[in-house]
Amino acid sequence: MNTQFTFGATQLRLHRWPLTQPNHSLQAWDAADELILEQALPLCASLQASQQTPVRVLILNDAFGALSCAIGSATPGSTLQHLVQDSVLSQLACRHNRAQNTLPSNEIIELNSLDPLPENPQLVLFKLPANHSYLAFQLAALSKVLTPQSTLLVAAKAKDINRNVLALFTQFIGPTQASLTIKKCRYIETTFQAALARPQLNFPLRWPLDDSHFTLVNHANVFAREKLDIGARFFLQHLPRVAAGSTVIDLGCGNGVLSLQLLQQQPDCHLVLCDESYMAVASAHASIAENLPTQMAQCQFVADDCLTQQADNSADWVICNPPFHQQTAVTTHIASQMFRDAKRVLKTGGRLRIVANRHLPYRLQLEKLFGHCQQLAANPKFVILESIKRS
Ligand SMILES: C[S@@+](CC[C@H](N)C(=O)[O-])C[C@H]1O[C@@H](n2cnc3c(N)ncnc32)[C@H](O)[C@@H]1O
Structure with missing residues (x-):
């Protein structure tokens, strides 16, 4: 399995969880992670330069911790990351990958999928979940804590971004469009609108x-x-x-x-x-x-x-x-x-x-x-x- 993740000056060893994987072609990150990081790292650095307190980063659905580790490694000690995961395997992967890259655990707050999200995040890194019910649930939750100052960075494989996905972003966040395809992935560019008549969800x-x-x-x-x-x-x-x-x-x-x-x-x-x-x-x-x-x-x-x-x-x-x-x-x-x-x-x-x-x-x-x-x-x-x- 390829475990060497190189991104700009950032070098990390990243594993999937569980550690023993029969399919050696799978790796712990994908091109959508790289797309998100291309925008997130400079943004994080500029926020860090303009404030005394840690940059408040909210990360959703980071399957094996690639986003969390890359942010932690590129801007050491200067973020407070809330990590939202529904999966125990994702939590274990993230803990393992942070530990093996000697990243401190005190800049992380682990949340599970039913915990309330932190108010007013500065930077939100969002990997699209495969399940659209869960996507709607997460967008509804995000819409309650975002502010016009928050930056929401979303990317996914181009094949996973369809009309329904864009419609959900439009309904819960605000005007939305998909970028051109880059490395088989696309950004979802969306602008948060506080005043929006949002649909009611009936979960559970x-x-x-x-x-x-x-x-x-x-x-x-x-x-x-x-x-x-x-x-x-x-x-x-x-x-x-x-x-x-x-x-x-x-x-x-x-x-x-x-x-x-x-x-x-x-x-x-x-x-x-x-x-x-x-x-x-x-x-x-x-x-x-x-x-x-x-x-x-x-x-x-x-x-x-x-x-x-x-x-x-x-x-x-x-x-x-x-x-x-x-x-x-x-x-x-x-x-x-x-x-x-x-x-x-x-x-x-x-x-x-x-x-x-x-x-x-x-x-x-x-x-x-x-x-x-x-x-x-x-x-x-x-x-x-x-x-x-x-x-
Ligand atoms: C096919 S579903 C069965 C759910 C339910 N028992 C039913 O029959 O409808 C498999 C379940 O295994 C869970 N699962 C997947 N990986 C797991 C793991 N490593 N440890 C524990 N549960 C896991 C999934 O979240 C899912 O709920």
Whole structure:
């Protein structure tokens, strides 16, 4: 993997997270980062020259910390950066990359996607999120804290900037246009207008789960926020019958749909709902709180990279509908890490049950890892697989 990021006089080593990546052509920054930095670095330097206090920089969706590290390295000690991320993996990448480039942690304030944004930022560096609901959510939040003195720098791959994206900027920020294409990317040039009739957003979305009396709660960046995922629909028909008192981990819990049904089937179990997305964890928390409030005390909600925070040999079951992409890259390495973590945290005799797209090579992986894997059910698109941890 290319880890040497050179930008003007700035030299950084930047890694993606997790550090072991099967696809060596991927790197921790892209041309849109470079476009943003081309404007941000001189601006930061001139603000720094004209004030005694640190320049207030707000950075949104910096996937692996390239923007934060470059700003910190080019203008050492002279910024206060608020970093907004929905992803625990992005936070871990940013911390790792700052540490390995010996950048101080005291110029960073980490915020998650549901935290209020800081008032009156001087410079906002905005990487476009792939999901337009989340884009609208972030633009609405930004419109409350920007001032006419704030500079908003936005860039993305040209293919990701379409009419809908520009319309959202126009509705929430003000007059907007896209620049010409440079290195397959474009700037979004937008002017903040304080007096603008902005649309009302209805996040979190709530919708009824078919064949149940449950309502699922969905924040703007949670997986399958508008309707039930078809893999999850199949999994709901094949959830395990767990014994009373069992500890079950819902790994990659999303809006908590699998846990809700499991808790209904076995009201006397302990559930750990984990996801790397803060909005997923908040959605799952709200889904359980609103539908099964008396069972909240049996549930723990954790924002985590797979099961890093869970103890070895602690769970009877892990259920999982694994992800098959990270950011915009299609990958199975997160699922592989989930399976390894599941094996570690399961007690002897504990079971991992997953739903998987038929074409993915999970059966082979589970057979290698656990020594066996049973296919419990199948439909034309999905399979239900189970492995038991033997001593
Ligand atoms: C296919 S979705 C399943 C969501 C939900 N369980 C369902 O069935 O609708 C996969 C979930 O895994 C989460 N995820 C991705 N990478 C993760 C990681 N490294 N650690 C924990 N969760 C992760 C995603 O945020 C997403 O919510």
